[in-house]
Amino acid sequence: MYAIDHRDLGTPASTATGKVTLEIDGHAVSVPAGTSVMRAAALAGRQIPKLCATDTLDAFGSCRLCLVEIEGRRGYPASCTTAVAPGMKVRTDSPQLLKLRRGVLDLYLSDHPLACDTCPADGHCELQSVAAQLGVTGSRLPSGGATQRGVSADASNPYFTFDPDTCITCSRCVRACRDVQGTFALTIEGRGFASRVSASQRETFLGSECVSCGACVEACPTAALTEKSRIALGAPTHVVKTTCAYCGVGCSLEAEVKDSVVVRMVPARDGAANHGHACVKGRFAYGYATHADRVLHPMIRERITDPWRVVSWDEAIGRVASEFRRIQAAHGPGAVGGITSSRCTNEETFLVQKFVRAALHTNNVDTCARVCHSPTGYGLKSTLGESAGTQNFASVMHADVIVVIGANPTDGHPVFGSQMKRRLRQGARLIVMDPREIDIVRSAHVAADVHLQLRPGTNVAMINALAHVVVTEGLANDRFAEERCEVDSWRRWKAFVAEPRNSPEATEAVTGVPAALVRKAARLYAAGPNSAIYYGLGVTEHSQGSTTVMAIANLAMATGNLGREGVGVSPLRGQNNVQGSCDMGSFPHEFSGYRHVSDGATRALFEDAWRVPLSGEPGLRIPNMFEAALDGSFRGLYIQGEDFVQSDPNTRHVVAALSAMECVVLQDLFLNETSHYAHVFLPGSSFLEKDGTFTNAERRISRVRKVMEPLAGLADWEITLRLAQALGFPVHYDHPSEIMQEIARLTPTFRGVTYEKLDRLGSLQWPCNDAAPEGTPTMHVGAFVRGKGKFIVTEYVATPERTTSRFPLLLTTGRTLFQYNVGAQTRRTANLEWQSEDRLEIHPDDAETRGIADGDWIGMSSRTGDTVMRAVLSTRMTPGVVYTTFHFPESGANVVTTEYSDWATNCPEYKVTAVEVVRVENADAWRTRRRAERTERAAPVGRTP
């Protein structure tokens, strides 16, 4: 069932720009060409009865309820499959139409239980609504059909049930799975009364290929597919529109609420990023917000070996203030710092960096982008002039060639992955550059034209080779490059990539990819005509992460694939607000809007607004904070919503650094791995308890609206405010909207952003200012932000991380669909049904030589540490490469990752670690040791005061 406040218009909107005027029931109606008669009538306020049509799916024409009369046409055409025509005269109601519709409905009702009062869809069932519309209360036909089938409901999926008895086999779920999600998990099996929805090959939903996106549930017009939460909690009373707090797609969601309890989460059909779709996490996995593990009281302790003591907010805030003052008095302003959360709002992260700069008088502020997309900021700013992607998601629907580099969109950005697959099914070509055969290389009705399965750590060599082909085979767009880019840089770069050492043949030994494949990919990309690059952490989390980003930008400029729809360079930002936290100046070297702290004019602007002097020197990045902690010059840290001990590389190094500090303040929902080393715990808020905005990977700013008051009593921004005030910095806001007003005043790219405009337009893509009052979907149109694009020479420099006889395998890491990042949220939901542990994917050849069978426990070691987990034999990687995820603290994947990082930004090289893997005979001993390492600092919590 779609959201309770949604008015279904029957069929999707037409994208045509021309208008057609027709007459519906005597009234003139003007709609875009290509609009269905059904949708045109709905827009004119005439709701034609329907069951198989819904406005997220192409028309199907099966239910035969939506028949209309069209002057001059024979019979009774289905309004869903009939497009409007100029001068058309439509009648949506007549005695004959009513007779036909009642006859059809009679058939449906004869095969459907009529116990509406006890049905979870009561009051929101489309079959019920149509019956009421047609004045039908029951069937005249004997009910000997499907209601007598006795087919039991499928409750295998933890989030929804499928009840065949209430299914009207309208095929909406099948079409949703096919056309919206692209998984093709469902079909209609059998005929007549024996027709029924079948998941995969008569599997249960949980056992099938279903990825639990909920598209089928959302499309279902009856109670056949219903959320379990809806069944348990009953009908919601109101809707709160908000934005998902998981990945960088930033799906717009409608929280259907009853007494501050979320009954269900429905994707908003007018969501500009997601268009009515969601994934298993955003759709269903929100229960962590009210999980029993939530810590709702502030806590302090003198030493990290002490038990926690529950205290009042005043005492906790006072402790932080006194400790930070003491530390700074003894060791200087630079001895403390703060980390913003990419799960918190723009307003909250802006406030944290303001607190650090203005109240703590240091630029030691950073964000989790440090460990993911900081190279994107550096690389794209250097070449194009702005630290963000160039397109919106919808642009992919105009791409002819799609290149996916170091990203796994079907797992990491599922809703965008589905959109990409839709374009690919329409005929766009696909190039994948990844050491691993990700799902999109070969899935239902999608296959990559080229999979460049390169060795980890060789991205720059590969992209240089692609560029070599483009330049030496005359495939470059010289005109674009000469008109739009710095000519000197263009010529210098051309000469560089044209050198034989950058050819596919010369780089084959480095990348491991046959030269012929590289040439094929380069020619395909250059041919376009619209070629778009999407990339992820497989690009950035390398010692040459920034270099790779620049190489990608070079390639796009060289082929003219920038500045319009269907092309571009699009970083797939991982977190719901990592783009936003970067935009807000959560960097030691930049204020909001990516302006360097040394820029006197910008600094004066902030000094004037905040009425304090500000430092023009860059502060410490997260890895530098750890180094400084170990040498005693950094001793206090305010951490909002991050778990370094689990997420950052070389866990032992991180633990040592945190242990060396004197006041670690953690503001979070749960006690996590980092909390073992904290002295103050401030209970934070989930997205259900927030008002503010998130900014997604396409620079889209969307509203977050709270469903419930903060469970711990204070919103995250209020906590930061109190900290600043306790340190004597006079700052006050009554509502996050006032923080956004300040952001807009101080940040040119946000100048036109207001809550009123966001409410009115739904969302805004920055830059939003006088030049673009309703935002900017596509960047660098006509000119690059820096004026002329700059080509930058990208020499390949091999990573210092090398395999040895002791560590002969290369480990690369990634994420899955069902768990998210460190798992703090998803591990506390039923998503554990799909993944309850991290596993190591190992090629059968590597496994065989080590005596490892599928499911065996293995020990994985590197020069920094070791851990244990179970093995999965997989041919997704080439021999010599292994792969795992980092969602579970028990497996501690980052125990083995190293300190190597991107030269420009210190983004860790998670994707290349030399390891060895051995079969473990006594996994319990390893796990006990690992558990002991994790829990030796765990302290009990004291009583509530």
Next chain:
Amino acid sequence: MDIERLVAMANDIAAFFASEPDPQAAAEQVANHLRRFWEPRMRTAICRHLSEGGAGLSPLARRGIQRLAEAP
């Protein structure tokens, strides 16, 4: 600060700017990167390391840090 780590980072930075054909410009680019992105105590530590011999620093890293020391 762990000087070995700072030396490795400085060398990595220099390795990127080594593609600049003008040695003076390359050294200035290294120095500028350190000014813009390295916190003062990191810059102080690497400059001190250079003054004490600069063990482990690549030639371009040395020249860049020298520029930094001359014009912090």
